[in-house]
Amino acid sequence: MAPRKLAAGNWKMNGTLAALAEIDRLLADHPQPGCDVLLCPPATLVHAAAARAGHIAIGGQDCHAQASGAHTGDIAAAQLVDAGASHVIIGHSERRSDHGETDIQVAAKAVAAHQAGLVAVICVGETEAQRDAGQTLDVISAQLAGSVPEGATAGNTVIAYEPVWAIGTGRTPTSDQIAEVHALMRQRLSDRFADGGDVALLYGGSVKPGNAAEIFAIPHVNGALVGGASLKAQDFGPIIAALSAA
Numbered sequence: 001m002a003p004r005k006l007a008a009g010n011w012k013m014n015g016t017l018a019a020l021a022e023i024d025r026l027l028a029d030h031p032q033p034g035c036d037v038l039l040c041p042p043a044t045l046v047h048a049a050a051a052r053a054g055h056i057a058i059g060g061q062d063c064h065a066q067a068s069g070a071h072t073g074d075i076a077a078a079q080l081v082d083a084g085a086s087h088v089i090i091g092h093s094e095r096r097s098d099h100g101e102t103d104i105q106v107a108a109k110a111v112a113a114h115q116a117g118l119v120a121v122i123c124v125g126e127t128e129a130q131r132d133a134g135q136t137l138d139v140i141s142a143q144l145a146g147s148v149p150e151g152a153t154a155g156n157t158v159i160a161y162e163p164v165w166a167i168g169t170g171r172t173p174t175s176d177q178i179a180e181v182h183a184l185m186r187q188r189l190s191d192r193f194a195d196g197g198d199v200a201l202l203y204g205g206s207v208k209p210g211n212a213a214e215i216f217a218i219p220h221v222n223g224a225l226v227g228g229a230s231l232k233a234q235d236f237g238p239i240i241a242a243l244s245a246a
């Protein structure tokens with residue numbers, strides 16, 4: 001089995017019910033995409049999105065490590081499943097920075113996601129200071145070791161490499177820099193898991209229609225986790241098309 005190609009969109013804290021019209025546009029424009037497509041809208045929209053998403057998978061943006069209980073404002077993985085989600089983003093850098101999530105907590109959330117039957121899209125990435133200090137590969141190795149739980153398989157886990165300094169900035173690493181990190185991730189996963197060679201590896205950080213084809217041509221890049229350019233079908237559509245053609 002080769003890694004599946006995945007175009008994933010993370011709407012972050014954007015969108016109300018009116019935004020679901022973008023899903024209708026994507027479905028109309030890409031009735032049979034040559035890759036898997038995933039949209040992760042805000043929690044308030046997961047159920048309504050899943051009800052109309054057709055072949056587009058729907059995911060949450062976070063879940064709690066516990067199955068239920070007194071955790072005001074949090075969402076259990078099983079609740080995402082109940083709402084129609086098949087995936088959940090775990091350990092996004094905005095969760096790590098805004099909410100102080102550690103690798104240990106990220107791994108616990110991924111276990112909860114797996115137990116509920118969700119595919120965990122686990123995010124890693126270095127800060128600009130870490131890259132400038134030459135620490136990128138060590139940081140990614142440590143995050144992978146700490147954030148990806150033992151039960152991970154190619155079927156229940158996707159890894160997204162998102163350099164923090166590339167998110168929402170319009171800046172992207174060079175192709176060589178992306179290739180270096182993705183090769184490292186593939187090696188680390190293959191060393192640790194029997195099917196580590198088949199885990200889909202996404203790049204995220206300022207992916208746009210104009211740079212998608214170049215990024216998808218990089219070895220071990222199996223797709224993208226797209227923020228801003230996933231909000232509008234006219235932007236996300238060409239990214240889906242570029243991945244389908246890759």
Ligand SMILES: O=C[C@H](O)COP(=O)(O)O
Pocket residue numbers: 010092162166167168169170204205206207225226227228229
């Ligand atoms: O989850 C998505 C990433 O944070 C990338 O966001 P961006 O495409 O807006 O840079």
